[in-house]
Amino acid sequence: MDVQTHSGNLFMNTATMAYRNLLKTVHNPDRFMDVIIQPVMFMLMFGYLFGGAIAGGVQAYLPTIVPGILMQTMLSAASGSGAQIREDLDSGVFDRFKSLPMAHVAPLAGQLFADSLRLLMATVASLTTGYLMGWRPAVGFGWVVAIAGLAIVTGWALSWLFALLGLLAKSAGAVQSVSLMTMLVLSFMSNAFVPLKSLTKPLQFIAHLNPVTYVITAIRQILATGSWTHEALLVLGVDLIIVVIFAPLAVWAYDRN
Amino acid sequence: MTTKNAIEVSHLTKKFGKKLAVDDVSFNVRQGEVFGLLGPNGAGKTTTLRMLTTLLKADAGQVKIFGHDTVKEGRLARSLFGLTGQYAVVDEDISARQNLMIFARLNGLSRPDAKQRTTELLHEFSLENSADKALKDFSGGMRRRLDLAVSLITRPALIFLDEPTTGLDPRTRTQMWDTIRHLVQQGSTIVLTTQYLDEADQLADNLAIIDHGKLVKTGTPAELKQQIGGTRLNFTVDRSTQVGAAVKLVAAQVADAVQQTGQQLSVRLTQMAQAAPILTALNQAKITISQLAVQEPSLDDVFLNLTVGKN
Numbered sequence: 001m002d003v004q005t006h007s008g009n010l011f012m013n014t015a016t017m018a019y020r021n022l023l024k025t026v027h028n029p030d031r032f033m034d035v036i037i038q039p040v041m042f043m044l045m046f047g048y049l050f051g052g053a054i055a056g057g058v059q060a061y062l063p064t065i066v067p068g069i070l071m072q073t074m075l076s077a078a079s080g081s082g083a084q085i086r087e088d089l090d091s092g093v094f095d096r097f098k099s100l101p102m103a104h105v106a107p108l109a110g111q112l113f114a115d116s117l118r119l120l121m122a123t124v125a126s127l128t129t130g131y132l133m134g135w136r137p138a139v140g141f142g143w144v145v146a147i148a149g150l151a152i153v154t155g156w157a158l159s160w161l162f163a164l165l166g167l168l169a170k171s172a173g174a175v176q177s178v179s180l181m182t183m184l185v186l187s188f189m190s191n192a193f194v195p196l197k198s199l200t201k202p203l204q205f206i207a208h209l210n211p212v213t214y215v216i217t218a219i220r221q222i223l224a225t226g227s228w229t230h231e232a233l234l235v236l237g238v239d240l241i242i243v244v245i246f247a248p249l250a251v252w253a254y255d256r257n
Numbered sequence: 258m259t260t261k262n263a264i265e266v267s268h269l270t271k272k273f274g275k276k277l278a279v280d281d282v283s284f285n286v287r288q289g290e291v292f293g294l295l296g297p298n299g300a301g302k303t304t305t306l307r308m309l310t311t312l313l314k315a316d317a318g319q320v321k322i323f324g325h326d327t328v329k330e331g332r333l334a335r336s337l338f339g340l341t342g343q344y345a346v347v348d349e350d351i352s353a354r355q356n357l358m359i360f361a362r363l364n365g366l367s368r369p370d371a372k373q374r375t376t377e378l379l380h381e382f383s384l385e386n387s388a389d390k391a392l393k394d395f396s397g398g399m400r401r402r403l404d405l406a407v408s409l410i411t412r413p414a415l416i417f418l419d420e421p422t423t424g425l426d427p428r429t430r431t432q433m434w435d436t437i438r439h440l441v442q443q444g445s446t447i448v449l450t451t452q453y454l455d456e457a458d459q460l461a462d463n464l465a466i467i468d469h470g471k472l473v474k475t476g477t478p479a480e481l482k483q484q485i486g487g488t489r490l491n492f493t494v495d496r497s498t499q500v501g502a503a504v505k506l507v508a509a510q511v512a513d514a515v516q517q518t519g520q521q522l523s524v525r526l527t528q529m530a531q532a533a534p535i536l537t538a539l540n541q542a543k544i545t546i547s548q549l550a551v552q553e554p555s556l557d558d559v560f561l562n563l564t565v566g567k568n
Contacts, residue, residue, distance in 0.1 A: 016362040023359075024350040027391060091349075092342055096407075099310050101336035102363050 010103040017097075017110020021084075022117065034080055035122040039073040043129040046193060054194055059134055066130040067147070067219040068192030071212055073122045074155030075187055079179030081115045081159045082166030086175045089167070108254050112159055119155040123148045139226035147219045150232060154215050157239040160246040167253035186212045211238065262321075263288045263415050263446040264309065269318035271304055278304045280470040281318070286448055286463075288414075291441055293461030294450040295556075297564050301470040302450040303343065306419050309448070310340050322415065336365075338415040339408030341401075343423065347392060353403050354379065354388045360407045378406040382436075398429035405436065416440065418449040422456060434459060454556035468564040482554040490532055491523045492549040499544045506538045521548075 025031045047058055047065055055061035088094050088107070097107045127135075127148065137144055162179060169175045189203070190212040196204055207213050218231035264286040271279040279301045286292040296302045307313035309320055311327050311334060320327040322334045347356045357378055361371035379385045382402045392400065401421070408416060421437070422430045437460055441447060451457055457464055458478050466474045466481075474481060494503045500520055507515050507524055511531060516523040526532060532551065539546060 013363060016359055020348065020351070020359045023355055024348060027350040027352075093348060095312055095342060096340065096360075097363070098312055099335055099338075099340045100360070100363050101332050101365065106363075 010106060010109070013102045013106035014109040014113060017106050018113040018117075019110075021111055021114030025114070025118070031080075032121075034076050035073070035118050036125045038076060039069055039122055039126040040129045042072065043069045043126060043133065047133055050193065054198075062130060062133060062135040063137075063220065063223065064195070065193065066127065066135050067216045067223070068187070068190075069130075070123065070126045070147075070151050070219070071154075071190075071192060071216050072183070072187040073126050074119060074151050075158065075183045075212070076179075077118050077122045078115070078155045078158035079162045079183050080118070081111060082162035082164075082169070082179055083172050083175045085111060085163055085166035086169055086172040090172060105251050105254065108163065108250060112156070112163065115159045116152065116156050119152045119159075122155075123151055137223045139223055143222055143226055146228075147222050150219060150222070150235060151215070153239050154235060157242040157246075160243055160250055164246050164250040164253055167250060186210060191216055214238075261288050261323075262286065263290075263323060264292075264448065265319075265321040266309070267319050269305065269308060269320065270316050271301075271308060271313065272316050277470050279308070279315075282467070282470075282472045283318075284465050284472060284475055286446060288446050289441070289444060290462040291437070291447045291449065291460050293457040293464045294448065294467060295452075295454070295457055295464055295560065296450075296467035298452070300467045300564070302467055303419060304470075305467065306417060306448070306450055310338065310417055311335055336411070337413060338417060339411065339413040340417045341405050341408045341419065341421060343419040347400065347403050347407060349392050352389045352391060353384050353395075353399075356392070356403060357407060357410065361410050364411050366410070374410055378409065382406045398425055398432070401425060401429070401433065402436075405433075409440075414444070415446045415448070418447060420450055420452065422451070422453065430456075454560055458556050466560065466563050473563050474559075478556060481559045482556065484559075488526045488529060488554065489523055489552045490526055490535065490550075491521065491552055492546045494520045494522065495545045495547055502542060503539060503544050503546075506542060506544070507535055510535045510538065526551075 043065070046069065047061060051058035051061035051065070055064060085108075088111075094107060098104070103109075127144065162175075165178065166172075166175050169178070189206050190210045191207060192212065196207055196213075199207060214231060215235050218229060218235045221229040221231055262285045266285070267283045269279055269282045270277070282301075282305060294302045294305060304313065308315045309322075309327070311331050314328075322337050325334045325337070327334045347353075348359075351359075354375055357375040358371055361374050362368070366374060379388050382405070384399065384403060384406070387395065387399065392403070395403070405418075405421070418437070422433050425433060434456070437447060437449075447460075449460065461478060463477055464475065464481060465472055474484075476484075494500045497520055500517070500522075503522060504515050504517060507522060511524050511526065513525045524535075529551070536549075
């Protein structure tokens with residue numbers, strides 16, 4: 001008896017691969033750590049710990065810290081995709097995918113699609129915690145959705161960068177440590193937690209070079225003014241450039257592997 | 258009925274840096290047979306298999322699977338075979354059923370078909386009771402079974418098995434052999450690599466022995482064994498004072514030299530009938546012997562004879 005098959009298309013294959021990644025997440029609750037527990041924990045910890053010292057109170061600190069933690073979470077969720085890809089490659093399961101008659105980039109595309117859902121979860125976790133702590137942006141819900149979108153797009157663009165890193169690295173351990181360092185440096189050497197004015201000149205210089213600073217500034221501006229600013233458009237433009245450059249590179253590295 | 262070739266390999270070559278991993282290898286695999294690739298570690302078995310299964314690009318040469326070039330018609334060729342790698346490559350984090358479903362969908366089965374095929378395979382490989390458990394709790398044998406089940410989703414006419422029983426306990430190994438034989442009965446062609454010579458002897462219709470990237474010999478297990486040398490007669494002389502006399506007596510009966518290790522003698526027979534005069538002569542000379550054994554040539558002899566150590 002023959003089994004009826006039809007050559008799957010890129011969309012269907014990608015959907016199946018994304019489903020696989022989500023199943024893995026569901027079966028492995030520790031994968032939720034970085035997208036749910038970490039933002040909640042950091043939001044509470046940093047909010048109550050530094051609120052008084054930096055802004056004179058938790059309530060006054062929330063407009064600063066909510067975008068800050070949001071971006072930190074995006075960075076850490078994005079960096080997770082690199083380690084995940086490396087793990088898959090090491091387990092040999094990608095070899096099997098490659099020997100199947102399916103769209104060649106589907107495993108990669110599926111991973112990145114599943115990542116966008118992880119980013120969404122992380123965003124909801126961050127913003128909800130902020131709300132419960134008393135964060136009430138004056139501009140209304142629509143603009144909150146807009147900044148959530150901006151953060152997710154940025155996180156997704158960064159996932160491609162970390163995916164490339166995962167594809168090129170030697171081991172999942174190496175990816176994890178490099179990702180962690182990158183995440184820490186990029187999130188702390190920015191305006192995520194402290195006003196730039198409070199920094200020494202050299203640190204201010206570094207923070208100005210840090211792309212994370214621009215994303216956070218863009219988010220704060222939108223929440224303050226209730227309109228798209230130049231900064232926000234710039235961030236979207238840079239996200240697009242990152243994807244245009246790093247997506248083909250990641251596909252190339254994937255094919256080479 | 259004409260036998261067609263399932264695989265045609267011609268002048269396959271792969272270099273890693275300056276090292277020739279696979280050196281101008283050519284062979285054919287006939288439809289419906291079990292073809293064994295034998296060789297020591299690092300001989301190029303897996304590299305060859307990876308090129309046959311389109312996972313690795315060859316530097317030169319051609320592979321045709323059921324007449325389709327694996328480079329020019331890669332996707333079509335891939336749809337014609339199933340691959341089970343050296344290590345069970347299934348997702349640890351998800352259940353057996355989910356693994357089968359995902360791979361069925363990736364193989365292009367519609368959702369209802371995928372569901373039905375999954376149920377069939379779970380039954381066929383006796384995995385129904387653990388179908389929804391996470392694979393973390395699976396034994397090595399269960400993992401291998403699931404792994405094989407995954408590669409059989411589309412009922413491919415050609416199945417590649419890379420060291421299918423490495424690391425399995427004897428009972429699970431026998432089960433795996435039965436599964437493989439069952440597949441052959443259903444008409445599948447199987448290419449397997451193995452380090453276990455008894456496995457090759459048990460299963461393979463044809464063998465190719467690879468060493469240092471080169472194909473050193475092909476043939477049926479029986480042919481290979483015959484070429485390497487016939488039956489051996491082994492026995493131990495009970496009294497050490499009689500060993501010298503025994504060697505002389507035996508040497509008079511056979512063409513080959515007698516091998517002596519302490520009180521143990523071993524000699525090659527060109528035919529079984531030579532055994533009787535030797536034993537009679539020993540008896541007449543009142544030389545008592547023990548641990549008499551007639552040893553058929555094994556693939557081990559063939560293997561050791563044809564492959565040379567790396568050092």
